[in-house]
Structures are given as structure tokens and as C-alpha cells.
Amino acid sequence: MEDGIFKGLKVLDCASFIAAPAAATVLSDFGADVIKIEPPGAGDPYRNLPNLPGYPRSEHNYAWMMESRNKKSLALDLAKPEGQAVLYRLVTESDVFITNFPPPVRARLKMAYNDLAPLNDRLIYACFTGYGDRGAEADKPGFDSTAWWARSGMMDLVRADDDTTPARSVAGMGDHPCAMALYGAIVTALYKRERTGKGSQVKSNLMANGVWASSVLAQAKLVGATFEKRRPRERALNALANHYRCRDGRWIMLSLLAEDRQWPILARCIGREELADDARFAAKAGRHARSLELIAILDDAFAQRDLAEWRTLLDGKGLVFGFVGILDDIPNDRQMIDNDVLVPFEDSDIMTINSPIWIDGTRKKKPRLPPGIGQHSDEILRDAGFDDEAIAALRAAGAVA
Structure with missing residues (x-):
């Protein structure tokens, strides 16, 4: 049509x-x-x-x-x-x-x-x-x-x-x-x-x-769920669903819900293969119980490289991650352009945001x-x-x- x-x-x-x-x-x-x-x-x-x-x-x-x-x-x-x-x-x-x-x-x-x-x-x-x-x-x-x-x-x-x-x-x-x-x-x-x-x-x-x-949290309140006390990033309960600062000040966001499969892959990507077999972190229960220790380790690891390097290292490995975008990223975001998220006005080189x-x-x-x-x-x-x-x-x- x-x-x-x-x-x-x-x-x-x-x-x-x-x-x-x-x-x-x-x-x-x-x-x-x-x-x-x-x-x-x-x-x-x-x-x-x-x-x-x-x-x-x-x-x-x-x-x-x-x-x-x-x-x-x-x-x-x-x-x-x-x-x-x-x-x-x-x-x-x-x-x-x-x-x-x-x-x-x-x-x-x-x-x-x-x-x-x-x-x-x-x-x-x-x-x-x-x-x-x-x-x-x-x-x-x-x-x-x-x-x-x-x-x-x-x-x-x-x-x-x-x-x-x-x-x-x-x-x-x-x-x-x-x-x-x-x-x-x-x-x-x-x-x-x-x-x-x-x-x-x-x-x-x-x-x-x-x-x-x-949604999820509002519905939890409606059924009378018991809520955990809110914790800052440095004290999150799950280090693999947390965000980390890179060397250039940009932030990367991990969302590794399939931990047992994805944790060894992440350990290799950050150059810390030994962590996958570390008794403290080898099992999910240990990673969660020692989340503060693991956050500190990942903080140090991600601070060693810029965001662009981490994207190259992590892409294509089956890891669910994102980065905290900034407005400066948007005009040249190739994925947005390739998928018509950003489109030009008629008879103009000015771009606008498409309906989704x-x-x-x-x-x-x-x-x-x-x-x-x-x-x-x-x-x-x-x-x-x-x-x-x-x-x-x-x-x-x-x-x-």
C-alpha cells in the first residue's frame, strides 16, 4: 500500500x-x-x-x-x-x-x-x-x-x-x-x-x-508482596544484572539472567577466566551471596577499557548487555538508521524519529x-x-x- x-x-x-x-x-x-x-x-x-x-x-x-x-x-x-x-x-x-x-x-x-x-x-x-x-x-x-x-x-x-x-x-x-x-x-x-x-x-x-x-512492581504491591530494601548499585544483590563504568566514563549494563551459561563467557571476555572456577563465584548461590565482592572485581575490570572496546569484545558472545546511551550517540546510530528508527524529512537532510x-x-x-x-x-x-x-x-x- x-x-x-x-x-x-x-x-x-x-x-x-x-x-x-x-x-x-x-x-x-x-x-x-x-x-x-x-x-x-x-x-x-x-x-x-x-x-x-x-x-x-x-x-x-x-x-x-x-x-x-x-x-x-x-x-x-x-x-x-x-x-x-x-x-x-x-x-x-x-x-x-x-x-x-x-x-x-x-x-x-x-x-x-x-x-x-x-x-x-x-x-x-x-x-x-x-x-x-x-x-x-x-x-x-x-x-x-x-x-x-x-x-x-x-x-x-x-x-x-x-x-x-x-x-x-x-x-x-x-x-x-x-x-x-x-x-x-x-x-x-x-x-x-x-x-x-x-x-x-x-x-x-x-x-x-x-x-x-x-507494571511488575505495582502488581507486586497489589498482591501484598514483601519488598527488599532498595540498595545502591555498589551493593546490588546480583552483580551480573548491574551497570559498570568504563575507562572513558561511559556505562555498560549487564543483564545475564542465564547465569550458569553466561558467567564463564563473561569471565573470559574480561580476561579473568580463573573467576569461572573460583569457588566463591562458580555457582549462582555463591555469586549472589558474594555480590559485593564480585561487583568490586567487575568495577575494576570494566574500568580498564573504553566502552567501544567492550562492545567489540562482548558482541556476538551470547551475552545480554547494553550501554547507557547519550544523546550524542543518536544521530550516528547505525542500527537506528538501518531500521528506520531515524528517517529524513521529505526534501530535507534533517532527520526525525519514526513512530515505533x-x-x-x-x-x-x-x-x-x-x-x-x-x-x-x-x-x-x-x-x-x-x-x-x-x-x-x-x-x-x-x-x-
């Missing part, structure tokens, strides 16, 4: 910051026609993210590039009746409407599910919230840092020990996994529509996705650079049946820019 599985699917992206519009981006990658609805003037506030304190400075709006590639922009003032009328016209001929506006805002702008569903009984109405749409916190705003990372327990769980300051998340860290959840909900509803002919409302939220990501799913027999659209504010307003309105006189009237009323 050269034009994508979703060729002809019309999507209205009426959302911001970050999970909901990112779900629309995935649909666009597979050929959907996505209209980004943003307010006239400054446009979607997400456009301003790179200008906030602490963000990398660049001539390119990197945040907008990723979330709004392939989309067309309609600058529409939904607070005006004329703007709402345009939205309703678009809804009648659309397949998917995506929003993450808080419930009170949706009600005020007359774009709640009950407002839009009667206009089109095939519409998939996808809404995303911070904490769900019921209960005392239903109207509470949230970002992935607060509702996904902090609320779920992950912010606490990644601490080295109980005395370590909790770690902050990075921009979009939870939003992008959440986008895949919302995308999955939309695609499931489209499948349901194929079977029933009817649209439906689909929902997801940051809090639910955060606890889902906490592929389907045999269909080709994703080559990503287009994102639109300017209202860049496609006239085109979208004409396609919806507005003539030049009607478009001029909408502009005069300030409903469209």
Missing part, C-alpha cells in the same frame, strides 16, 4: 502537549489526512516549548517538528460561534476527532463527545486526560512529569536508594508511550466501526499509562516538515465547502486566521 493503510482517513487534531497530538502523528505516518486545529495568533502553545528555560536552543522548532509532521494547520478560534460552526462542518466529514482539552474546556467550547457525536455517527472521538474522566481529580490538569512519572511510583522506584533525591523525567518521556496507547484505542475503535458501522468514544490517560508502565511500529506490505509516508500557523486554512475550508465569500467573512469575524 504505497499511500498508507489510512489513506482517505480524515483526522481532526484538536489537542496540545503531547500524547494526544502524537497519536495523530502516528496516524499520519500511515497515510491519514490530519488537520491540526490551533488558535489564531500564537497558535498551539506547544510551538513555544523550545523557548522555555532549560531547553536546547536551535534555529529549528524541534518539538513542533516531531509532533506535527505531515499535518495541515487550520487556525480556528473555537471560542467564537463562527469557529464552532466550522468545526461542526469538519466533524460531519471526519473519521477521528482527537482532543486532550480538560472536560470543562470541552464543555465550554461545545466540543464534548455529546456535542459532536450526533453530527456523525461514524466518528471516533478520542479523548486523553491526566487522571481519567471520573472522580475528584477528573478536571485536574496534568503533564507526564506529574501524572505519569510521579503519580505512578516510577519517579520513586528509579532512585538508587531511599536517601537519593527522586529523578526528574525528561520532556515527552511518558507522553510518547501514552500516544501509542491512544493510537491503539483509535485503531481498535476503527476496527469496531468496520464490524458495526458505528463510531464510539475512546479514552486514555497519563495516570493509567504510568501505572501500566510500573511497522506493518509488512504497507509503506509509511515520508515525513513532511510541520506547518506554519494557519498555513492550510483556506485549503481546508474550501475542501469543506466554504466559498471565498464565506472564508472572507470568517476572517473578518476573527474566527479563522
